[in-house]
Amino acid sequence: MMQNPFRPSAGATPPEIIGRAGVLDEFDYGMSLGSGAPGLLTIFTGARGIGKTVMLGAAQDMARERGWLVISETATAGFMGRIGEAVHQAIEELGSRSQGRRVTAIASRSWHGLDYYRR
Numbered sequence: 001m002m003q004n005p006f007r008p009s010a011g012a013t014p015p016e017i018i019g020r021a022g023v024l025d026e027f028d029y030g031m032s033l034g035s036g037a038p039g040l041l042t043i044f045t046g047a048r049g050i051g052k053t054v055m056l057g058a059a060q061d062m063a064r065e066r067g068w069l070v071i072s073e074t075a076t077a078g079f080m081g082r083i084g085e086a087v088h089q090a091i092e093e094l095g096s097r098s099q100g101r102r103v104t105a106i107a108s109r110s111w112h113g114l115d116y117y118r119r
Helices: 021-033 052-065 079-097
Strands: none
Touching: 021 052
């Protein structure tokens, strides 16, 4: 009987991500176009152990490298409140250093939207 090749690593980044360059390139291109770009809408699906969490980590790293604020949360009870608190905290931390940076929109199916501009 063949052993199950799945080895849970809880999203630990492997030395190299193989076969996913196209997806990451598309995401990177979407970030270069800015808010609303089709490449920013990315859904990672697959069986357990396929590398979904690793791909999310790579996308987060790419966003941070481009100066984006990344908030990583799990969709459990209180999700929207935690997102809102993380955005509020980031705005406070930026303070007067936020020149040229702003939260332009936050949207979710259950949170219809929020626009925030710091002057």
